[in-house]
Structure formats: structure tokens, C-alpha cells
Amino acid sequence: MSVNTVQPTPTPTIEPDAELREAKSGGAQQLELAGGKQGLTTLAVITQIVLIVWAAMVIFPFLWMIMTSFKTNVDILFSPWKLPPALEWDNFNRAWVQARIGRYFLNSFIVIIMSLTGTLFVSAMAAYVLARFEFPGRSWLYYLFMAGLMFPVFLGLVPLYFVVQDLHLLGTYHGLALVYIAYSLPFTIFFLTGFFKTLPGEVAEAAIVDGANQYQVFFNVMLPMAKPGLIAMGIFNFLGQWNQYLLPLVLMPNENRYVLSEGLAFLAIQQGYANDYAALFAAMVITMVPTLVVYILFQRRLESGLTAGALKG
Amino acid sequence: MYYRKYRLIVPFMLPALILYFVFVLYPYARAFYVSLTSWGGLSSKMPWVGLDNYHKLLNDQRFLDALGRNGQLLIALPLITIAISLTFAALFTQGGQGVRGAGFYRVVFFFPQVMSAVVIGILWTYVYSPNVGMLNGILRNVGLGSLARPWLGDSSTILWCILAVAVWSSVGFYMVIFVAGMQSIPTSFYEAAVLDGASRWGLFKDITFPLLWETIRTCLIYIAIAALDFFTLVQVMTGGSSTGASRSAEVTALYMYTTAFTKSRWGYATAIGVVLLVLTLLLSVVIMQATKRETYEY
Numbered sequence: 001m002s003v004n005t006v007q008p009t010p011t012p013t014i015e016p017d018a019e020l021r022e023a024k025s026g027g028a029q030q031l032e033l034a035g036g037k038q039g040l041t042t043l044a045v046i047t048q049i050v051l052i053v054w055a056a057m058v059i060f061p062f063l064w065m066i067m068t069s070f071k072t073n074v075d076i077l078f079s080p081w082k083l084p085p086a087l088e089w090d091n092f093n094r095a096w097v098q099a100r101i102g103r104y105f106l107n108s109f110i111v112i113i114m115s116l117t118g119t120l121f122v123s124a125m126a127a128y129v130l131a132r133f134e135f136p137g138r139s140w141l142y143y144l145f146m147a148g149l150m151f152p153v154f155l156g157l158v159p160l161y162f163v164v165q166d167l168h169l170l171g172t173y174h175g176l177a178l179v180y181i182a183y184s185l186p187f188t189i190f191f192l193t194g195f196f197k198t199l200p201g202e203v204a205e206a207a208i209v210d211g212a213n214q215y216q217v218f219f220n221v222m223l224p225m226a227k228p229g230l231i232a233m234g235i236f237n238f239l240g241q242w243n244q245y246l247l248p249l250v251l252m253p254n255e256n257r258y259v260l261s262e263g264l265a266f267l268a269i270q271q272g273y274a275n276d277y278a279a280l281f282a283a284m285v286i287t288m289v290p291t292l293v294v295y296i297l298f299q300r301r302l303e304s305g306l307t308a309g310a311l312k313g
Numbered sequence: 314m315y316y317r318k319y320r321l322i323v324p325f326m327l328p329a330l331i332l333y334f335v336f337v338l339y340p341y342a343r344a345f346y347v348s349l350t351s352w353g354g355l356s357s358k359m360p361w362v363g364l365d366n367y368h369k370l371l372n373d374q375r376f377l378d379a380l381g382r383n384g385q386l387l388i389a390l391p392l393i394t395i396a397i398s399l400t401f402a403a404l405f406t407q408g409g410q411g412v413r414g415a416g417f418y419r420v421v422f423f424f425p426q427v428m429s430a431v432v433i434g435i436l437w438t439y440v441y442s443p444n445v446g447m448l449n450g451i452l453r454n455v456g457l458g459s460l461a462r463p464w465l466g467d468s469s470t471i472l473w474c475i476l477a478v479a480v481w482s483s484v485g486f487y488m489v490i491f492v493a494g495m496q497s498i499p500t501s502f503y504e505a506a507v508l509d510g511a512s513r514w515g516l517f518k519d520i521t522f523p524l525l526w527e528t529i530r531t532c533l534i535y536i537a538i539a540a541l542d543f544f545t546l547v548q549v550m551t552g553g554s555s556t557g558a559s560r561s562a563e564v565t566a567l568y569m570y571t572t573a574f575t576k577s578r579w580g581y582a583t584a585i586g587v588v589l590l591v592l593t594l595l596l597s598v599v600i601m602q603a604t605k606r607e608t609y610e611y
Contacts, residue, residue: 077445129322246544
């Protein structure tokens with residue numbers, strides 16, 4: 001909780017913590033009423049056992065993956081359970097260079113820089129208009145964007161492929177980034193429209209009285225105020241776009257431009273023949289690191305943001 | 314003032330609208346037309362065939378089998394995921410002085426949800442692997458070696474093994490949602506019931522469950538749609554192959570992908586996409602209707 005460097009907002013969709021804590025302490029009280037001391041401890045023990053078993057089931061495969069990424073191929077095959085006798089850093093080198101994970105990493109990085117900036121910028125502008133201006137057809141536009149949340153991607157997949165091809169964007173960084181932006185719009189606009197609505201209007205009015213034009217109000221007043229919402233959507237879209245598999249699979253057919261998820265799947269199939277499991281596991285660890293870092297840094301914010309989205313979306 | 318307002322509205326809405334139209338709405342709308350053609354291969358001609366593709370789908374055993382697998386997922390995935398995550402959430406909120414290490418468990422349980430499905434798929438492929446895999450290793454070590462098998466190479470187990478991975482990775486997410494829902498139920502409800510002598514199970518059955526119902530049905534629709542769109546895990550865990558045992562895990566979305574991007578049967582593949590859409594909408598309506606209950610305001 002304390003890792004959040006950004007100021008938390010009082011919006012319930014983003015920081016429901018205070019409320020939850022209060023409810024939690026009430027819950028404890030209620031159970032003291034409910035059962036005797038004996039029943040409470042038995043339940044507590046069972047609870048702990050169940051939770052520990054599941055936690056182990058989640059952690060163990062990841063630990064096994066990290067451990068395996070430091071072993072030699074011989075050790076992986078003949079002693080899959082033992083700790084590596086020495087750390088094989090060369091696995092990571094082979095994954096990065098020979099298996100071209102470094103290349104895929106760079107591709108993912110280029111695409112995500114463009115798509116993430118674009119998503120936030122384009123969505124914030126549209127959400128701002130939808131939240132704070134009255135004009136005919138406004139709610140119609142809002143629902144048009146919301147409709148995008150309902151349709152399965154598979155429906156439009158073939159036409160999308162040909163649209164991208166006809167625009168000469170197939171296999172290009174900016175082409176994939178534009179498609180990512182378009183598909184991220186519905187949820188991001190939905191979230192940010194709600195966010196802009198909660199911001200107080202007085203500051204903007206004061207700025208207009210001081211002679212600022214509408215653009216200055218947006219860029220100098222509203223956008224800085226919306227920072228927590230933008231950060232929440234930035235994290236959310238980072239994970240969604242970084243992990244995206246289907247769209248690049250279709251829109252990035254050239255091996256040289258594979259993004260990480262695509263390149264990793266390609267590598268997994270190849271490695272089956274090449275038998276360099278160690279490099280494959282190292283590649284998986286490399287792919288996991290950015291997600292892991294973002295998750296650990298922003299866990300609280302992400303969890304509340306995602307669940308709020310799920311419940312309203 | 315009136316005109317000045319539009320000087321902002323138009324340029325601010327335009328980028329979003331253009332991108333959304335070109336890459337989302339237009340492809341979706343066009344799909345309906347494409348699905349009525351026999352467009353295929355490298356040709357740019359789209360011969361109109363009416364509902365022909367849909368007729369063919371009705372007699373396409375491979376499609377029907379794939380759809381049947383989605384049907385199995387549709388029943389199993391929501392039931393198992395919700396049962397486990399609801400149990401965990403109940404243990405979390407009812408387990409006395411707030412469960413010890415609650416923060417730790419939440420961080421751990423939620424983690425697979427943010428992980429790349431490709432990494433998860435490859436990782437579990439190796440967990441299930443016949444010789445070096447973790448699962449067979451554990452079975453052999455505890456004396457259950459007779460149960461060891463090539464999990465993903467056996468057509469009777471492959472789909473369920475992949476389903477288990479889907480459950481494994483999403484339980485934490487739904488648990489967090491249910492915990493949030495349970496914690497927003499006023500404690501006075503429980504206190505009153507306890508004074509009336511309600512048991513712990515009674516509290517869950519008569520208070521928690523009915524008050525959480527709206528949340529549960531939202532999640533139900535969510536998971537049901539995920540079961541229809543099931544793709545990445547199967548694609549990765551079968552290594553993109555659709556022969557042998559892997560065929561026994563072929564789901565509709567994967568069949569559509571293969572039909573389009575390996576066989577270039579664009580019209581036919583798009584018809585499958587339209588069927589997926591219709592099923593999604595139908596399913597949402599059916600679940601909404603079937604799970605309708607009296608709602609409680611509190």
C-alpha cells in the first residue's frame with residue numbers, strides 16, 4: 001500500500017480501502033458473537049490450510065519456472081527437481097540474443113510506448129468532452145463507445161485484418177499501436193468519463209474567468225487533476241496491451257516484428273525441436289519481469305481499479 | 314459561446330471517433346456482409362452466397378464438435394471458478410479477526426490474472442509434460458505413479474487440463490471482487506441474525522449470498538463470455554497444432570482462426586465469428602433472465 005507514490009484520490013472507484021477496512025473490523029466483531037472460542041480457532045485453522053495450499057499452487061509453478069531458467073539443459077531433463085548447482089546466466093544470454101527475445105522485447109516496447117500514450121491522450125480528450133459538455137447526440141456517442149465492450153474480437157477479426165492491410169499498416173509498429181488504441185477506447189473512455197464527472201468544476205470556471213481558453217483549461221487544469229485516473233488506466237492498459245496475443249498474432253505476421261507474447265509462443269514451438277529448454281524458460285522469465293514489476297508497484301491500485309471496472313462494465 | 318464550445322468538442326472527439334470507426338465499428342459491421350460471401354484465398358472477389366455458410370456450418374462436424382467443447386467450458390468454467398472463489402472470499406471475510414496474512418494471499422492469488430496468458434500456457438505445458446513435468450513428478454513421488462500420463466497428449470484429458478489452468482489463473486480475480494462485495498454488507502445485518510441464533514452457514518446462506526447475488530450474476534456473465542471466447546490458452550498449449558489429441562481441445566475461436574488465417578476461407582471464418590456474436594448476446598440475455606431474483610436494496 002505504501003509503495004504508491006501517487007496521491008490517492010477520494011473517488012470510490014479507485015481507493016475503496018478506508019471503507020473496506022472499516023467493514024472488516026466490524027466483521028471480526030460479528031464473529032465473536034457468532035461462535036464460541038473453540039469454533040473460531042478450528043475455522044481459522046482450516047481457513048489457513050486452504051489458503052496456504054492455494055497460495056502454494058500459485059507460487060510453486062512460478063518458482064519452478066525461475067529455478068529452471070537457471071539450470072543447464074542436462075539438469076532440466078535429468079534432475080528437474082533439484083536446485084541448480086550453479087546459476088546458468090548464459091541461458092538468459094542465449095534467450096536474449098540467439099532466440100531473439102531481445103528483438104521481440106524491443107518491438108513490444110516500441111509498440112507499447114506509442115499505444116499507451118495514444119490510448120490515454122485520445123481517450124482523455126473524448127472522455128472530457130463526454131463528461132463535461134452538453135451537445136446533441138452526446139449520450140448516443142457515449143453508448144456507441146460502450147457497445148464496443150460487448151462484441152467479441154473474433155467477430156471483426158477478418159475484416160480488421162483487411163482494413164489494416166489496405167491501409168498498408170500490416171506488420172508495422174504504428175499500425176498495431178493504432179489498433180490497440182482503438183480497442184482500448186471503450187473501457188478507457190468509460191472509466192475516464194466517470195472520473196472527469198467527479199472532478200469539481202470550480203477550478204475550471206475560475207481559470208476561464210482569469211482569461212484561459214478551453215484548451216488551456218483542459219491541458220493546464222483538468223488533465224493534471226485527472227492524473228490518478230490516467231495512472232489507473234495507464235497501468236490497466238499497459239498490462240492488457242503488453243500481454244495481448246491475438247491481435248499481434250494476426251496483424252504482425254513478420255517474424256522480425258513479432259511482439260514478446262507472439263515471439264515467445266513461436267519460440268516455444270521451435271524449442272520443442274531445438275531442445276534448448278533452458279533458453280525458453282529464461283525467455284519466459286524475461287517476459288514476466290515487466291508485468292511483475294508493474295504488479296508489485298501498483299498492486300493495490302490495480303486491484304481496486306480492475307474490480308471496479310468488472311463490476312460496472 | 315455556443316460556437317466556441319464546438320471548437321473544442323469537434324477536435325477532441327474526432328481522433329477517438331475515427332480510430333473507433335476504422336478499426337472497431339467498420340470491421341464489426343462489415344463482418345455481417347463478409348459472412349454472406351464465399352470469399353476465399355487471395356482473390357478480392359466476394360461472391361454472394363446468402364446464408365450458404367451458415368447452412369454449411371450446421372453440417373460441419375468439426376465446427377459442431379468445437380462448439381460442443383465451448384458448451385462444456387460454459388458449464389464447467391463458471392461453476393468451478395465461482396464455487397472456489399466464493400469459498401475463498403467467505404473464508405476471508407468470515408474467518409475471525411480478519412484472516413492472518415490476508416494482504417499476502419490477495420497479492421499472490423491475484424497475480425496470475427495479470428500475467429501473460431502465453432507465459433501461463435507455456436509454463437503449464439511443462440507442468441503437464443510427460444517426462445520432465447511437475448505434475449507427473451509429484452504423482453510419482455507420492456506413489457501415485459500409475460496416474461501419471463501425457464496429460465496434454467491424451468484426448469480424454471487435454472480439454473480439462475486446459476480448463477484447470479483457466480480456473481487457476483482467474484480464481485484470485487473473482488475472489489477479490491467477492492471480498493469487496495462481502496465487505497460492503499452492513500455488519501448490523503449479521504448482528505441481528507446472530508441474536509436470533511443463526512449459524513455461520515445460515516449467515517452465509519441467508520444474508521451474504523442473497524445480498525451478493527447481483528455481483529455473482531455479473532461475474533457469471535463475465536466468465537460465460539470468456540468461455541465462448543476461449544482461445545489463447547488452447548492455442549499455446551496445443552502448440553498451434555490441431556491434429557491428434559490437440560483436436561480434442563479445439564474450441565470455436567481456434568477453429569475460426571485456423572479457417573481464416575491458415576486456410577484463407579475468409580467468408581466461412583467470418584460466419585463463425587457472427588455465430589459467436591449471436592451466441593454471446595443470446596447467452597447474456599438468457600443468464601440475465603435465468604438469474605433474475607428479487608434484488609435487495611441496502
